[in-house]
Amino acid sequence: MTTQTRLFVTAGKIEAERIFTMLEREFEDDGLPVSNAEIDEDREIFEVSVYTFEPDEIETRIRDVLGSDTFGLELKREQVPDIDWVAHSLEGLKPVRAGRFFVHGSHDRDKRRINDLGIEIDAGQAFGTGHHGTTSGCLDMISQVIRREHPRNALDLGTGSAVLAIGIAKLAPIRILATDIDPVAVAVAQENVVKNGVAARIQTETATGFHHPAMRAAAPFDLIVANILARPLMQLAPEMRKHLAWGGSLILSGILETQREKVLAAYRVQGLFHMKTLRREGWVTLHLKAKAAY
Numbered sequence: 001m002t003t004q005t006r007l008f009v010t011a012g013k014i015e016a017e018r019i020f021t022m023l024e025r026e027f028e029d030d031g032l033p034v035s036n037a038e039i040d041e042d043r044e045i046f047e048v049s050v051y052t053f054e055p056d057e058i059e060t061r062i063r064d065v066l067g068s069d070t071f072g073l074e075l076k077r078e079q080v081p082d083i084d085w086v087a088h089s090l091e092g093l094k095p096v097r098a099g100r101f102f103v104h105g106s107h108d109r110d111k112r113r114i115n116d117l118g119i120e121i122d123a124g125q126a127f128g129t130g131h132h133g134t135t136s137g138c139l140d141m142i143s144q145v146i147r148r149e150h151p152r153n154a155l156d157l158g159t160g161s162a163v164l165a166i167g168i169a170k171l172a173p174i175r176i177l178a179t180d181i182d183p184v185a186v187a188v189a190q191e192n193v194v195k196n197g198v199a200a201r202i203q204t205e206t207a208t209g210f211h212h213p214a215m216r217a218a219a220p221f222d223l224i225v226a227n228i229l230a231r232p233l234m235q236l237a238p239e240m241r242k243h244l245a246w247g248g249s250l251i252l253s254g255i256l257e258t259q260r261e262k263v264l265a266a267y268r269v270q271g272l273f274h275m276k277t278l279r280r281e282g283w284v285t286l287h288l289k290a291k292a293a294y
């Protein structure tokens with residue numbers, strides 16, 4: 001695999017937001033991932049990054065957009081290391097049961113029981129083997145929601161290994177859009193989608209938040225799942241609401257128990273109702289609805 005380069009600047013919140021908007025607009029049509037990540041919460045310092053396989057050409061374009069001195073900020077570059085989200089191989093790890101799902105590596109395929117909905121994920125470069133409390137919380141919540149609702153169109157935002165999108169596809173005969181900011185994760189997601197026999201119904205795309213033409217084409221969604229983190233989830237609340245169909249369900253995770261109230265408040269403001277909370281290992285998974293249907 002060719003090594004990717006991250007071109008980035010470090011800036012305060014307002015400047016970073018401005019730079020992020022300019023770069024996102026510039027690279028949207030190229031499909032290049034652009035991210036704005038907080039690296040120091042206390043001092044509100046952010047890093048705005050563009051990921052590319054052609055750093056020289058992209059650096060020139062960044063300087064064209066921001067000005068040759070890039071707002072007086074140093075434009076840095078680094079090789080993106082092979083991301084090891086999962087610290088240890090799945091070999092030796094036990095399969096996980098969550099809701100109706102049995103998430104396992106290829107070496108445990110024969111341990112599936114007759115009524116299990118198997119999801120085969122080998123540990124790799126994307127998050128989501130089912131072992132984390134947020135993933136298993138989402139799988140459990142997906143099982144519960146799909147048992148009572150009949151979504152026709154779903155989005156898995158921050159798909160990682162595609163474990164949640166595959167879970168939805170195994171429960172409902174519908175189309176699913178699975179996106180991630182990290183192109184390496186998207187490549188892994190696509191492999192897993194094929195391996196699990198659901199590639200015809202899951203479209204994988206590299207996208208930051210909702211910024212991708214595929215989002216506009218597929219919305220509104222009547223089921224959105226997003227296992228990211230509390231802060232980006234709060235920032236995404238208005239966009240989530242905009243892309244959620246009336247009566248649709250939203251499943252959110254990556255939220256610590258201590259952050260639950262803040263996240264709920266951000267979504268309450270958007271007119272979403274809290275339906276249920278699942279708790280696993282200090283993490284919470286929330287089910288919200290665009291209207292209280294039951």
Ligand SMILES: C[S@@+](CC[C@H](N)C(=O)[O-])C[C@H]1O[C@@H](n2cnc3c(N)ncnc32)[C@H](O)[C@@H]1O
Nearest residue numbers: 127128135158159160180181182185208209227
């Ligand atoms: C905790 S992992 C979740 C993976 C999988 N969905 C699961 O539940 O196990 C979060 C994923 O979200 C992606 N991500 C983070 N911020 C994002 C954003 N703003 N837009 C899209 N993806 C994002 C990360 O690259 C990572 O793969």
